[in-house]
Amino acid sequence: xxxxxxxxxxxxxxxxxxxxxxxxxxxxxxxxxxxxxxxxxxxxxxxxxxxxxxxxxxxxxxxxxxxxxxxxxxxxxxxxxxxxxxxxxxxxxxxxxxxxxxxxxxxxxxxxxxxxxxxxxxxxxxxxxxxxxxxxxxxxxxxxxxxxxxxxxxxxxxxxxxxxxxxxxxxxxxxxxxxxxxxxxxxxx
Amino acid sequence: xxxxxxxxxxxxxxxxxxxxxxxxxxxxxxxxxxxxxxxxxxxxxxxxxxxxxxxxxxxxxxxxxxxxxxxxxxxxxxxxxxxxxxxxxxxxxxxxxxxxxxxxxxxxxxxxxxxxxxxxxxxxxxxxxxxxxxxxxxxxxxxxxxxxxxxxxxxxxxxxxxxxxxxxxxxxxxxxxxxxxxxxxxxxx
Amino acid sequence: xxxxxxxxxxxxxxxxxxxxxxxxxxxxxxxxxxxxxxxxxxxxxxxxxxxxxxxxxxxxxxxxxxxxxxxxxxxxxxxxxxxxxxxxxxxxxxxxxxxxxxxxxxxxxxxxxxxxxxxxxxxxxxxxxxxxxxxxxxxxxxxxxxxxxxxxxxxxxxxxxxxxxxxxxxxxxxxxxxxxxxxxxxxxx
Amino acid sequence: xxxxxxxxxxxxxxxxxxxxxxxxxxxxxxxxxxxxxxxxxxxxxxxxxxxxxxxxxxxxxxxxxxxxxxxxxxxxxxxxxxxxxxxxxxxxxxxxxxxxxxxxxxxxxxxxxxxxxxxxxxxxxxxxxxxxxxxxxxxxxxxxxxxxxxxxxxxxxxxxxxxxxxxxxxxxxxxxxxxxxxxxxxxxx
Numbered sequence: 114x115x116x117x118x119x120x121x122x123x124x125x126x127x128x129x130x131x132x133x134x135x136x137x138x139x140x141x142x143x144x145x146x147x148x149x150x151x152x153x154x155x156x157x158x159x160x161x162x163x164x165x166x167x168x169x170x171x172x173x174x175x176x177x178x179x180x181x182x183x184x185x186x187x188x189x190x191x192x193x194x195x196x197x198x199x200x201x202x203x204x205x206x207x208x209x210x211x212x213x214x215x216x217x218x219x220x221x222x223x224x225x226x227x228x229x230x231x232x233x234x235x236x237x238x239x240x241x242x243x244x245x246x247x248x249x250x251x252x253x254x255x256x257x258x259x260x261x262x263x264x265x266x267x268x269x270x271x272x273x274x275x276x277x278x279x280x281x282x283x284x285x286x287x288x289x290x291x292x293x294x295x296x297x298x299x300x301x302x
Numbered sequence: 303x304x305x306x307x308x309x310x311x312x313x314x315x316x317x318x319x320x321x322x323x324x325x326x327x328x329x330x331x332x333x334x335x336x337x338x339x340x341x342x343x344x345x346x347x348x349x350x351x352x353x354x355x356x357x358x359x360x361x362x363x364x365x366x367x368x369x370x371x372x373x374x375x376x377x378x379x380x381x382x383x384x385x386x387x388x389x390x391x392x393x394x395x396x397x398x399x400x401x402x403x404x405x406x407x408x409x410x411x412x413x414x415x416x417x418x419x420x421x422x423x424x425x426x427x428x429x430x431x432x433x434x435x436x437x438x439x440x441x442x443x444x445x446x447x448x449x450x451x452x453x454x455x456x457x458x459x460x461x462x463x464x465x466x467x468x469x470x471x472x473x474x475x476x477x478x479x480x481x482x483x484x485x486x487x488x489x490x491x
Numbered sequence: 492x493x494x495x496x497x498x499x500x501x502x503x504x505x506x507x508x509x510x511x512x513x514x515x516x517x518x519x520x521x522x523x524x525x526x527x528x529x530x531x532x533x534x535x536x537x538x539x540x541x542x543x544x545x546x547x548x549x550x551x552x553x554x555x556x557x558x559x560x561x562x563x564x565x566x567x568x569x570x571x572x573x574x575x576x577x578x579x580x581x582x583x584x585x586x587x588x589x590x591x592x593x594x595x596x597x598x599x600x601x602x603x604x605x606x607x608x609x610x611x612x613x614x615x616x617x618x619x620x621x622x623x624x625x626x627x628x629x630x631x632x633x634x635x636x637x638x639x640x641x642x643x644x645x646x647x648x649x650x651x652x653x654x655x656x657x658x659x660x661x662x663x664x665x666x667x668x669x670x671x672x673x674x675x676x677x678x679x680x
Numbered sequence: 681x682x683x684x685x686x687x688x689x690x691x692x693x694x695x696x697x698x699x700x701x702x703x704x705x706x707x708x709x710x711x712x713x714x715x716x717x718x719x720x721x722x723x724x725x726x727x728x729x730x731x732x733x734x735x736x737x738x739x740x741x742x743x744x745x746x747x748x749x750x751x752x753x754x755x756x757x758x759x760x761x762x763x764x765x766x767x768x769x770x771x772x773x774x775x776x777x778x779x780x781x782x783x784x785x786x787x788x789x790x791x792x793x794x795x796x797x798x799x800x801x802x803x804x805x806x807x808x809x810x811x812x813x814x815x816x817x818x819x820x821x822x823x824x825x826x827x828x829x830x831x832x833x834x835x836x837x838x839x840x841x842x843x844x845x846x847x848x849x850x851x852x853x854x855x856x857x858x859x860x861x862x863x864x865x866x867x868x869x
């Protein structure tokens with residue numbers, strides 16, 4: 114069974130990216146994935162600081178999240194765009210996890226990226242940065258991605274994508290992720 | 303059998319990237335790949351021009367190269383860095399092939415990227431651009447890549463990498479490509 | 492007087508980017524610039540090839556264009572997006588000019604970038620690549636840029652931007668270029 | 681007098697980037713700049729969170745830092761590379777400041793970027809991301825930048841760059857910043 118870990122890079126309760134994460138998680142389940150949808154708000158960490166790391170060690174929340182990443186083969190990441198890059202929350206979370214050097218959590222995982230934004234580009238620019246960050250950690254990032262422009266008006270009352278074409282695109286991306294994860298398994302990079 | 307198409311983005315006879323392409327092709331063969339090593343100099347095309355396309359059609363060399371891409375599942379591309387981006391030759395070749403809309407050649411292929419340069423960064427910056435270009439065409443580009451800084455002094459008299467660690471890195475990348483291609487097969491994106 | 496050289500990265504007769512170049516040139520003139528609008532189709536060059544460079548030298552068209560760049564302080568470049576990057580034509584033109592090592596044409600110039608595309612992102616992704624290429628050659632590229640999505644429907648019968656807000660944005664960008672060029676003069680980087 | 685604000689994107693006491701910030705500040709003073717060297721550790725902020733912003737407002741440290749940015753015309757930023765991107769600390773700081781919408785602190789400023797890293801690329805990849813982030817906020821980022829590879833061995837006992845060529849490059853970059861800031865003044869983008 115292909116285990117997919119899904120989360121948004123925002124902790125804001127009304128976040129459009131968290132809405133999209135729920136849509137993506139549902140799509141990955143429909144595609145046969147065993148999906149764990151988590152909330153980064155449940156893994157609060159201090160801002161990364163080299164001296165804090167030496168004095169207090171890596172936060173237990175980072176270790177817990179790393180364990181979770183390790184126990185899944187696929188990542189479904191819905192990343193808000195803040196100033197054309199990833200959120201400080203997502204960067205901080207990834208940076209802390211990457212400090213666990215004895216058992217790299219990310220290497221060899223497969224990821225699909227999505228983004229929602231109220232603007233016309235749908236978070237496209239932030240995904241460039243996230244893609245580079247994940248690649249550097251050995252994550253295979255699918256070529257296909259999904260961006261949702263004008264996301265304020267994109268969801269219906271049930272939290273689904275109102276536009277069937279967009280819903281179909283998310284479904285196709287999720288299915289691609291499940292398929293590639295199933296084929297690659299734990300083949301480390 | 304996993305068919306890998308290997309080429310450099312330079313047509314210069316003494317090109318360091320063509321040297322590295324030979325090393326990479328050899329590595330992919332050692333890893334069990336069925337490798338076709340070609341030379342872009344054998345596929346001369348005019349500079350892409352929209353009016354030329356309408357009046358004269360897509361050049362036969364672009365169609366031949368597209369057929370070759372289609373008949374392989376993996377790409378091993380050794381890309382020179384010109385002004386921190388890809389060579390005009392490589393960009394032009396990819397752009398012409400991408401105009402064949404009825405039968406996209408690139409979509410669903412898996413690629414590994416390498417680069418050689420006389421400078422300290424080994425062509426790293428150009429690979430950022432190539433990665434984005436290929437992703438946009440539906441090519442899955444491996445997270446792992448290989449850059450060869452100070453490439454002028456990197457090859458021995460037989461054209462092999464003098465540094466065993468670098469040779470090992472190319473071998474590992476080629477093996478990863480062969481493995482991923484074998485697992486993904488023709489699973490289209 | 493601030494001399495601005497304006498051109499599009501496409502040679503296609505009906506190119507949307509050439510249309511936008513005319514709009515941008517007009518805007519820069521309104522802002523008090525002394526604008527030269529040229530057409531890359533008048534500077535045909537072979538695809539860059541290192542052996543051709545050694546055997547036949549740098550094409551006279553590249554030298555002419557370099558002279559033109561040198562005699563202007565500002566660049567107004569309207570860059571089509573081909574496969575999320577710059578056109579092969581623009582890359583080839585820049586690469587040839589950059590081979591004139593005894594008298595770098597680009598270093599210290601100030602550039603404003605624009606792009607038009609029929610798609611929803613307006614050529615945004617290609618400008619990332621162009622910006623990096625120009626920066627590496629010592630060109631100061633203004634932070635502000637202009638992208639024109641759905642450019643097929645953006646021009647009126649006289650070739651002006653139908654949307655007054657977009658026209659205003661181009662005007663503001665052109666004025667910023669003229670102002671910065673006037674202030675920086677030929678202060679080399 | 682050209683006021684330059686200088687800081688590193690790391691708060692670690694022994695940070696190589698803080699060392700390089702001191703070198704850069706000194707160089708900018710030598711070039712005639714009125715330099716304020718600050719330490720982001722003195723401006724501790726919580727991780728950006730949209731709900732926290734609504735409930736508790738923008739932290740006073742972000743407002744103080746924004747005031748400081750506003751009272752300077754040039755920025756000299758020394759940015760560590762964490763996972764090929766900017767530090768979470770720097771991203772978080774910029775993101776908070778950018779939330780002050782009534783009086784944008786960054787727009788129209790001129791920045792020079794530097795980076796130090798123990799690795800062979802000197803933080804080059806992270807500067808790509810920082811450049812895009814700052815550009816999006818209306819900061820003019822100089823084409824020229826300085827990266828310091830193998831930074832562990834680059835400083836002498838007095839904290840100066842041991843290699844005179846590197847020292848000269850930093851001096852040239854700082855002088856360029858002072859010159860451009862003096863010429864552009866507060867010309868807003």
